[in-house]
Amino acid sequence: MKISEVAERSGVPASTLRYYERLGILAARRSPNGYRDFDEGHLERLDFIAAAKRLGLELPEIRRLLELADTGTCTGVKAALQPLLAEQIAAVERRLRILTELQQQLSAAQAHVDACPDSDEPCRSECAFRAFAGTAAGLDQE
Amino acid sequence: MKISEVAERSGVPASTLRYYERLGILAARRSPNGYRDFDEGHLERLDFIAAAKRLGLELPEIRRLLELADTGTCTGVKAALQPLLAEQIAAVERRLRILTELQQQLSAAQAHVDACPDSDEPCRSECAFRAFAGTAAGLDQE
DNA sequence: TTAGACCTTAAACCCAGGTTGAAGGTCAAG
DNA sequence: CTTGACCTTCAACCTGGGTTTAAGGTCTAA
Structure with missing residues (x-):
């Protein structure tokens, strides 16, 4: 899936998707021609990001959460989210x-x-x- | 009164007072040596600015109000303030x-x-x- | 084969309300 | 007469979350 399709389906502008990649929040594979290649998992990730933003989390915080979700356990994610939500x-x-x-x-x-x-x-x-x-x-x- | 005294008495940093002057919000006379020379009226003006900021008005809006207060009638100021407060x-x-x-x-x-x-x-x-x-x-x- | 729609990057710009720094002038005390 | 505390200006920098622009690569259809 190329960036414009993700932009259209998620409502997030392509420029913002590239910006999120720079921040380490949303990395896509690359096609042989150098174009970003997204999948459905990236759309889910964008749902998470959108929810977190709406709830007032900042992008560096969201990055930390996503890193944890990528590498850690379910329990770990839960344990990280709880104090954040309380705060x-x-x-x-x-x-x-x-x-x-x-x-x-x-x-x-x-x-x-x-x-x-x-x-x-x-x-x-x-x-x-x-x-x-x-x-x-x-x-x-x- | 020199700028540091105004800063101390108003709690507004000198750099901010200079910034307000650049914005046309707070103009001081000048002493012969080029130093800004403030009086009690400027402290009142700073009270107005502080109140307006606390109430959520933006600096360009505050500038317009102060220009009106400087040149217009009491009734005019009141008429300008009312819709602003309502908004x-x-x-x-x-x-x-x-x-x-x-x-x-x-x-x-x-x-x-x-x-x-x-x-x-x-x-x-x-x-x-x-x-x-x-x-x-x-x-x-x- | 060329137009035009798409993609890439790095870098500059936007908002508001200031803050900080460099380079230099003024003034009182010792 | 020099030190240090003030004052001046102008210009650059800061935050956060992007957007815009310039310069260029890729792909598809006519």
Whole structure:
């Protein structure tokens, strides 16, 4: 199977497939003419990669997992995935907390700004400017 | 006030203050020796910038808001801020929905992987590998 | 045999929001 | 008068996950 067919069937652009090969995530055999030659196993591998990406794993992490799946035991893969998933779940919970906080800060900012009196004065450090700057404290990174 | 004092009082590195000046967000007068010369107004401006960043606005957006605050009316600033805040609130809600979905997918993946039998077999397309790749469908970008 | 559709590579570019480095000017203290 | 702490500019670099481009090889159909 040539690269464009994999691209079409997987929805992953050919340029990305070549990039994944560079990263050591997806190696194809080569035909005698030098073209990459993929099989169904590579499509499964791409399903794995897509799932891992959707779940928030980074490509180096995915590479490690795939190396383990290629060389290690089923139990080993399971043992590697478990803490990774637990960490992702914790990270998602952190982000949910931060976003919920952010939601409240945005609502507060909206209320502050809405409460500003209309005025044709220049607005250097007044009303909306101050109301806005005054909100959103105590919010860490995202 | 020289740049290092602003850096210390605002917590924003001097390199970032220079960067903000390049972006047209924070312009300081110059002393006769060429050094930047800041005042309290610049610290207020930095509070505004920090708040806007925490609320998820991007620097070009912040620049537009500050230009408006510098030249326009109070009412104009308020009118610019309102739809921006509404859009940020909608964006945060979208992200909350996606993260909540992701949380469920991660839990499902965790359950699938936990349910895999331990085995010393090689794990190419078996158990954890498949269980993991099978989850996490229908999740769009973040 | 030549057009055009496909494949190959290496290297440069993209995003945002900065950070870092080199080369040099300014200023106060000892 | 020199040392060291500041300040200046401009340009290059960083992250992550790719995309784009240039230059060239291969294959198939007319």
